[in-house]
Amino acid sequence: MSDNYAVIGKNLPKIDGRVKVTGQAKYTGDLKFPNMLVGKILTSPHAHARILSIDTAEAEKLPGVKAVITHEDVPGLKYGISPARWDENIFCIDKVRFVGDKVAAVAAIDEETVYKALKLIKVEYEVLPAVMDPIEAMREGAPQIHDEYPGNINTEVHQSFGDVEQAFAEAYHVRTDQFIGQRTYQSPIEPHSAISIWEGGKLTVYTSTQSPHYFQYYIAREFGLKMGDVRVIKTYVGGGFGGKLEPTGLEFAGAVLSRITGRPVKMFYDRHEMFAHNRGRHKQIMKVTTGVDKNGKILGVHADFIMDGGAYTSLGIATAYYAGAMLPLTYEFDNYKFDMLRVYTNLPACGAQRGHGAPQPRYAFECHLDMVAGDLGMDPMELRLRNARQPNTVTPNAFQVNSCELKACIEKGVEISGWKDKRGKLPPGRGIGGAVGSFVSGAGYPIYRTNLPHAAAIIKVHEDGTAATLYTGATDIGQGSDTILCQMAAEAMGYNYENMKIVSADTETTPHDFGAYASRQTLMSGAAVKQAGEEVKAQLLEIAAEMMDVAAEDLDCREAWIYRKANPDERKPFTEVAREFFVRRGPLVGRGSYTPPKLGGTFKGAPVGTSPAYSFCTQISEVEIDEETGEVDVKEVWDVHDCGKVINPALLHGQVHGALYMGMGESIWEEVVFDDKGKIVNGNLGEYRLPTALDMPKITSELVDSVEPAAPWGVKEVGEGATIPTMGCFANAIYDAMGVRIHSLPLSYEKVWRALKDKRKKEEKK
Amino acid sequence: MDQFGARGKVLAGGTDVLSMMKQGLLAPEVLVSLKNLAELKQIYADPARGVVIGALATHNDLADSPVLQERYLSLCQTAHHMANNQVRNTGTAGGNLVNAVPSADLPPLLIALGAAVTLVSTGGSRTVKLEEFFTGPRMTVKKDNEILTEIVIPDNSFTGSTYHKFGLRRSGALAVVGVAVAVAMEGDLCRDVRIALGAVAPTPIRAFKAEEVLKNRPVTDQLLEEVGRCAAGESNPISDIRGSKEYRQDMIRVFTRRMLKKAISEGHV
Structure with a gap:
């Protein structure tokens, strides 16, 4: 495939940038x-x-x-x-x-x-009587929140692949750790x-x-x-971020x-x-056990989780499955067991927040693996490299992975962060930590059962060819889907981005699309748009062939010029041919739709986590800790992503920055807190501490070369994947800086202070 | 205000009053805006009284004031790290005092510098030491018919002063603890010192015992640590969403020591 694209892969301005910064854009409240x-x-x-x-x-x-x-x-x-x-x-x-x-x-x-x-x-x-804690809610005699769900069990997952017990029995080293996540809120x-x-x-x-x-x-x-x-x-x-x-x-x-x-x-x-x-992030209680051989090769993993679901289900069934389903994506091992209980409590219902169920388990797993590496005396990134997933492999829970450059991500992350010169070698109080992650590029199955295509698009070319309007159900919530889909439409049509218009996300005027969740639109909506654009182009070339008296297959169209491939100087403007099309045949319209192939296994819950393609990434962070106050100062973060072909690099790096911002907040500052009567204590932006611009560190966002065969132009997701490793990489950096392991989120200053105090006490006793 | 009494409320920057009204915590019948009283916005040095800060001066006015930058840069720094830029553009010095929030940033440093406030009513005016101004959370000695018009920092012998708000993020954070100090150094002896603490009691407090520990003894790191410990013992914080009592007390120890060291070696910063 030629990489010589005219419209995609370029930092074109956001299609709605001007109306937003000038305040002309009308939100529902306006x-x-x-x-x-x-x-x-x-x-x-x-x-x-x-x-x-x-x-x-x-x-x-x-x-x-x-x-x-x-x-x-x-x-x-x-x-x-x-x-x-x-x-x-x-x-x-x-x-x-x-x-x-x-x-x-x-x-x-x-x-x-x-x-x-x-x-x-x-x-x-x-x-x-009310119950606010998932463990309490499962005890005998606890208040029943829904009559239909005895013991307040909302969702129960038990999945087993290979033979974990056998793997642990054969392992050189087996270790178990427990971590606790927190309730956070998307705060759009x-x-x-x-x-x-x-x-x-x-x-x-x-x-x-x-x-x-x-x-x-x-x-x-x-x-x-x-x-x-x-x-x-x-x-x-x-x-939106899921909320x-x-x-x-x-x-x-x-x-x-x-x-x-x-x-x-x-x-x-x-x-x-x-x-x-709410409908924000679930609090998860996560026990992870891993067995490795002498060389750090992972033989088996058991993830045993409980989540606080709040009073209703929301998207929580999927969250419960996602929590375990995403763990084997990054590392190759055959034996995997996943147990999960999602429990009702008398608190606001939790749902899907950026990374849907996966970031907290990833925090637990990446901390745990650093500890395993420590037990073996190995560099933790070396342990990750040894286990990193390869392209064209299948996970134990039956996810087909096509493109995968995780190894390259780790290697590049290690290189650009100066890992080898820093890990364990920085001055006191300063530390570096890493973690990896992976996420779906769109869910393989919709939320309710249907055989509808996942995405559809129509492109209507204006009668005189001076504009083209893309009609799509895809939903721009700030991430820029309107922009990149117009870039894709223009590329597929052989047209200019500047002449593209878009009507999106109106169920009466635009064709069906499931919307903005599971990082799906670049791949899925993009596939429908590409098909629609190609249909426009094919129709134009037919008319142009008649006008120019050549065969249609000898023609191509690029940047609004239709030309003979053998002699590009023989050409006609898009506008002239489009107008002629309208005169001879009526409206020039292209249509496209996308349905993913049948994906995944046949076991219970197998569809959750399936996707046509998976992104991969490595994050490394450097922190400085005030040993007296526990204050965490994030100095720098490096993100290296395998997200396939990039349609708009500026928007992509914007997604990485935004995801890191959210991930940092969840790592160190954010937590929704309740009093003993179930009332939210900090339901405001003063005490629910989102990071501010002043808290943001220097960020280096880098890519590795990757093309996804199952996607239009080889694209994959980035928006949610970049939130996945963040909490783990900060926890690991704090450990490198101070030698203390914080087993719960957020990694607040006071928790770090307390851990340091406990460590000093222990040392004094010795 | 005489006319409206408790039914009225003075409106200056509005960053506190309006947000409380929105939350339904305050429902005055009448808001009396001070917006057009330009004379209350000035910050100047009065040879007879000291540095005078008009109650309507915004936090950014404090941060940008040439007089303060020359005399009490510490106050500029304190104002600069308050809330966020939008609030600093509207919120006023007077408002930060009369609202009497225990974690407010200006009171500790102003108390350390020995400031007083002028309260004016139709019956005349009176001066109250800021240290005696606060009576509890959101409570002061100011009567409903009085308006706080100015803050006066009398000339003094302090050679250095500083304040640190220990917040949980770099902008828009309320203090977990706030520690202000003012010191009068003579060689390595501290002849006079005032330590004022915020967010660790119902009102800003002085750490009198800690002050005595420091006075007239050669300053060493060990002594400053002792002063910090003493101040921590004098504080009486609550446990809340921003920190436990234990954490807050220890932070008083750390920041009392650090702020003293800073003011002793760097002056008014």
Whole structure:
């Protein structure tokens, strides 16, 4: 394949950059419609309570209030994003299960009236014992959160490949370690919001979403509407990171309020409500056992995990499977056992956050492997190199890996970070640590069972050929899919990026696509776009062949010129041929769709983690620790990625920086904290400490050459993969700096301080 | 304010008052804006009184003030590391005092420098030592009909002063502990010292015993460590989301020692 591309592989400006930086871009919260009402949801103040009665009479009497609704006014059909466990109601019917559970909603003429009305709704509760800890929740006699799930077990996974016991028996060294993750929240800068307009038999929802399709599907199902009568329109979105994938309750409540009042209803979460709605990262308790031979070759691994799911399932079944499924991707070993319990607690429901279930287990595994290497007296990166996955291999859990340059990533990371001169050799307080990771380039199977293609695209060339519009269901939430898909369309058509327009993520005008999750759009939506572009080009070349009196196969098109391959000077402008096409044959349209091949094994849970292609990466970080305060100062981070062919390098490195930013936050600073009544203590950006620009270290983002055979132009993912190794690489760097191992996230200053203090005490005793 | 009493609230930068109103924690009937009182924005040296900081001076005004940069660079540095740039552009020095948040950054250093505040009402004006201004979290001796108009740092013999906010990130962080010191050095003897601590008690506090440990003894690393330990013992922090009591006390030890060393060797920084 020639690498001589005209449009892809270039740092072209973001297609929406100008409207965003000038403030012209309209987010859902910016939109206004005539007669629009404001709606808010009343939530539970208790972690677990029976609802005895709800009295809305006073609220309804308040001037300006147009509607008050409870479970009696909405469908009682349970929903959820995971079809295997639909366990949520639009409003709670019998009881509330966490502080923030949805109880009622109000629509009124303005925000002030809505807040007043919420206070006038009288809900009588019988408070029940609550449980906030997954281990406690599994004990006999613990409060039952859902009657249908005894012992509060939401999901149970037991997978076994090869013979782990045998491998451990034969191993030279076997080691077990336990680590604990924490609850974190995606914290997109734009709060969730939705405007619902129910007119006649049609419901239109403008919303801040990662997937118009799943919203449309679940909204239609809930209200018994035809899919075609539900239109979901994504506006500009200010970040999602997994938290905006599933319906939020704002769409359901807003739809009913709009139907009752006959007016558009805008609903939104404030920052604290975002934390309460959650769907952020699960807290996982992770026990890992590994057996190795004398040379550090991994013979078998047992991952034994428990996760705190919160009060509902959300995407948690997939999270539970992902947690274990992704571990064998990076290293080659045949014997693998994975056990997982996802447990209900009376806390906000957890879901998918960047890296979906994989980053915390990866932290546990990469720390654990550094400890194994320490036991063997080996350099930890050497141990990783010896076990690193090779291309064209299959994992024990039946994932086919095509391209894989993990070895090259490790080698390059070691080289550019100066690893060999630094590891164990830096001055006191300073240390270097590494970790690796891998992630899917799109899920092999959609969230609910269907044989629909995963992505589709239409390109319509303007009648005079001076512009082309790409229609795609792919969802740009800030990551830049609109930009790179237009680059891909222009490349496939032989056109210019500058003349591309895009209409995306509107279920009425754009063809189906599952949306922005599982790092899928570059590969999957890209494949559909490429096909659509090639169809445009083929049709153009046919007409051009007639116009130029040559065979179509002798022609090609590049940068908006159609030319004879044998003599490029014999050429016609794209515009002229496109216009002629319209005159002779009508609209010039190209279509494409993408369905992944059948992937994975046949065991229970086999589909989770399958993907047409996997990214690989190595991260190395250097930190400096204040030995008296425990303060962690991140000096520098190196990321080396195998993410296939790169469509827009600037956007790619932006993804790496962003992922590292989030990963750093989760590593050292971020944790959602609750009091003993289940109330969030830090549901704000003051005390939920996201890193700031001043906290960011110097970042070097590098690539290794790689082309994925199963993807258009050889592309793979980057957006989530770059978050996977981060926590492990910081934990390992802290260990190198101070000789203390922190077994739980976040690696906060106080935890480092305490570990150092304990270490000094032990040394004094000796 | 005389007219509205407790029903009214003074609005200066609004970074505290407005966010509390948004959270429903404060619902004054009347907001009285001081925005147009330009005379309350000035920072100047008054030969008779010392350095005067108008209550409406923003944190960035403090950081950029030539007078402060020359006399008390420590105060500029303190202001520069407060909150984030957006807040520093609006939040005021007066607001940082009257809101009386235990972790506020300006009070410890101003107390260490012996500052006083002027409270004005229709009945006249009075001067209160900042050290005696705070009575509890979000509580001060200021009456509802009074407005804090200026902060005065009287001329003094201090040769050095500094403050460190120990926060958990580099911007937008509230203090886990805040340690301010002011020292009057004569050779290697410390003739006078004031140590003020933030975020470790319901109000900013002086570490009187620690001060006495340091006075008139030759300064050594060992002595400074002893002073730090003493200050840690005088603090009475709570355990909360930013740190345990134990951690906070130990941080008082560390930063009292470090800040003393800094102020002794580097002056007002």
